[in-house]
Amino acid sequence: MPARWPELWLLLALGGGGVLWGLHSVATAQTSQAQASSASAASSASAAAQALPISADWVLGYVHHLVDWYRHVSQIEQLPGASEHGVSRARLEDQAGTALRLAFELANAAAPLVPAGPQQGKHPSPEASVMGQLRQATSTLNEHAAALQSEIDALSAQVKGAKGAVRKNLLSRRDSLNASLNLVREGQASVQQMRLFAAGAPTAGVEAQNGLAVQLAELRRSVPEVRPPGAQPAAPAEQGATASATFRPEAAGLLALATQGFALLGTERQMAALGKQTDVLLAETQELRVAVVDEAREIMTLSVGAPGETMSTAQLLAQKQEMEARVARFKTLASVLVPVGEQVLTLENARTTLDEWSKGVAASVVSVTRYFALRLGLLLASVFAVLVISELWRRATLRYVRDPRRRRPLLILRRLVVGLALALALAFGLASEVASLATFMGFLTAGIAVTLQNVILSVVAYFFLIGRYGVQAGDRITLAGVTGRVVDVSLLRLYLLELAGTDLHSTGRLVVISNAVLFQPAALYKQIPGADYLWHTMTWTVPAGVDVEWLSKRLTAAAGSVFDHYRGALEQRHASMQQHIDFETALPVPQVQVELADEGVRCAVRYPVAPEQAAAIDQEMLETLRAALEENSEIKLPASGGVTLKSEV
Numbered sequence: 001m002p003a004r005w006p007e008l009w010l011l012l013a014l015g016g017g018g019v020l021w022g023l024h025s026v027a028t029a030q031t032s033q034a035q036a037s038s039a040s041a042a043s044s045a046s047a048a049a050q051a052l053p054i055s056a057d058w059v060l061g062y063v064h065h066l067v068d069w070y071r072h073v074s075q076i077e078q079l080p081g082a083s084e085h086g087v088s089r090a091r092l093e094d095q096a097g098t099a100l101r102l103a104f105e106l107a108n109a110a111a112p113l114v115p116a117g118p119q120q121g122k123h124p125s126p127e128a129s130v131m132g133q134l135r136q137a138t139s140t141l142n143e144h145a146a147a148l149q150s151e152i153d154a155l156s157a158q159v160k161g162a163k164g165a166v167r168k169n170l171l172s173r174r175d176s177l178n179a180s181l182n183l184v185r186e187g188q189a190s191v192q193q194m195r196l197f198a199a200g201a202p203t204a205g206v207e208a209q210n211g212l213a214v215q216l217a218e219l220r221r222s223v224p225e226v227r228p229p230g231a232q233p234a235a236p237a238e239q240g241a242t243a244s245a246t247f248r249p250e251a252a253g254l255l256a257l258a259t260q261g262f263a264l265l266g267t268e269r270q271m272a273a274l275g276k277q278t279d280v281l282l283a284e285t286q287e288l289r290v291a292v293v294d295e296a297r298e299i300m301t302l303s304v305g306a307p308g309e310t311m312s313t314a315q316l317l318a319q320k321q322e323m324e325a326r327v328a329r330f331k332t333l334a335s336v337l338v339p340v341g342e343q344v345l346t347l348e349n350a351r352t353t354l355d356e357w358s359k360g361v362a363a364s365v366v367s368v369t370r371y372f373a374l375r376l377g378l379l380l381a382s383v384f385a386v387l388v389i390s391e392l393w394r395r396a397t398l399r400y401v402r403d404p405r406r407r408r409p410l411l412i413l414r415r416l417v418v419g420l421a422l423a424l425a426l427a428f429g430l431a432s433e434v435a436s437l438a439t440f441m442g443f444l445t446a447g448i449a450v451t452l453q454n455v456i457l458s459v460v461a462y463f464f465l466i467g468r469y470g471v472q473a474g475d476r477i478t479l480a481g482v483t484g485r486v487v488d489v490s491l492l493r494l495y496l497l498e499l500a501g502t503d504l505h506s507t508g509r510l511v512v513i514s515n516a517v518l519f520q521p522a523a524l525y526k527q528i529p530g531a532d533y534l535w536h537t538m539t540w541t542v543p544a545g546v547d548v549e550w551l552s553k554r555l556t557a558a559a560g561s562v563f564d565h566y567r568g569a570l571e572q573r574h575a576s577m578q579q580h581i582d583f584e585t586a587l588p589v590p591q592v593q594v595e596l597a598d599e600g601v602r603c604a605v606r607y608p609v610a611p612e613q614a615a616a617i618d619q620e621m622l623e624t625l626r627a628a629l630e631e632n633s634e635i636k637l638p639a640s641g642g643v644t645l646k647s648e649v
Helices: 006-025 030-047 054-078 082-113 130-161 163-202 211-221 254-300 312-400 405-430 434-451 453-465 515-519 548-578 611-628
Strands: 476-479 482-489 493-500 505-514 533-543 590-596 601-611 643-649
Touching: 006 515, 054 082, 054 211, 054 254, 054 505, 082 312, 163 601, 211 482, 254 312, 254 453, 312 476, 405 453, 434 453, 453 515, 476 493, 476 515, 482 505, 505 515, 533 611, 548 590, 548 601
Parallel strands: none
Antiparallel strands: 476 482, 482 493, 493 505, 533 601, 533 643, 590 601
């Protein structure tokens, strides 16, 4: 018994004493006087019942209200954020189940306190219905059984002092009354079975279905979650509830934080509504408890004086019946006091649990809002930093890179880097799990690399092609077996104007080659600016027996004299070439080679020439060599033929 109801101990103690005093104060009674006193006690109890705020509609409304409250609690337990407050959730679930069970106990205990409603219109009263008739029959049989038992007790008392024929007559009368009492008890058992069947059967009739007990039974069957006292709540797996994973705002992205925040706000609103509903239930229950306690106190404080010597037997009997009615009424009230007190305590605890849970949800809302603001601030700061770096990159490129050929790839690279940085900032700002995002990005990157491998290689090759030793429009290159002049270098393709022949003349065809060809085994040949001269070689054979040393000196002097005429132009080309490389190279000069062969002495003069001056230089070189060898008739160069000219790139 809860310690918060000290008056209940007093009521029970006074009630027990009152019963003992009332039973002790009455000696004997007549049957007619008992009936009159019983009617008086019943009217007194009915008058007392009118003071309670209890009716059939109130009882059903209270139970319906609490069933709705219980289902609202069940819905709250499935809302987002419930899994984060497991202790409060489990406690509220247990308190809601207990409150639902106590509601039905309270309703069943308060049913006897419901006053009988008056007959209205053509609708039959409860006494005229099937259940009413059964209750009337039960009451009548109970009265007959009590009367028979009283007579049997009286005869038994007379038998003890009687003798002879009188005793025999009394025994016969007592046996007859016992037989009648057994018959009445059989009737009581039959009527009780009929009442149980009528109360439990769904087809007991319209009036039976409207009965309070039947409606409470049907309502209880509609809520299978009601647990008997002491039963343990079902495990979450048995209840079919699947608790979601605990939400971690520090690891969530903007989308998840926004979704969770709105969900928590909805949970907060529903919990506020549930709190108001709990307050209404608590007020109704406390009102009933106060009314029951007040009536019980009134019953116990009614002064019933000790029986006087001048009181008649009828007065004593009436006083006894009144006391018995009060004791019965008190017992009924006491049966209501226990569940109503427990219900008040359970609802107060549930309200406290709701307050604690609401504070936890409010703290979760604050936490989610804080992390959302932090994430949003970091995202905006990242985007702002990327845009600032992009603008600084652009300005630095335009200011410090004067060469348009070098400026263009830097600006293209800037767009790629800035786009990638913005995409990563948005992805990491919106994503909830960085590890999951990294895994997803890894698979996505692998798929892109396999699918677009040629495109990726072309883009990478583009930056090789535009590097320091790369190519630009007008360069002569050889790539994938094609020689030509570069027309344009795009991000994916290279455009060449094809060149053919020893003189590398244009064929008029435009060759389009993927940049990815750069990574194939075939080499890329590029003519360095300033090194686009040709090597010409004149070869002929003279008879054996010629002084080889004299021949080599004469040829070297003759070739050197011709080379001195265009040496300045080659030196300019050579200086231009040196600007593109980091090491020193020798200036190309004529080379003379004299060697013995089977047919005689083979002579070769190899010398560099500019493409635009090749013919004039060849003519001058041939005439100079012929003049140098005029002194020896054996090695004189022929006027035509005999001299082979070979050109090398």
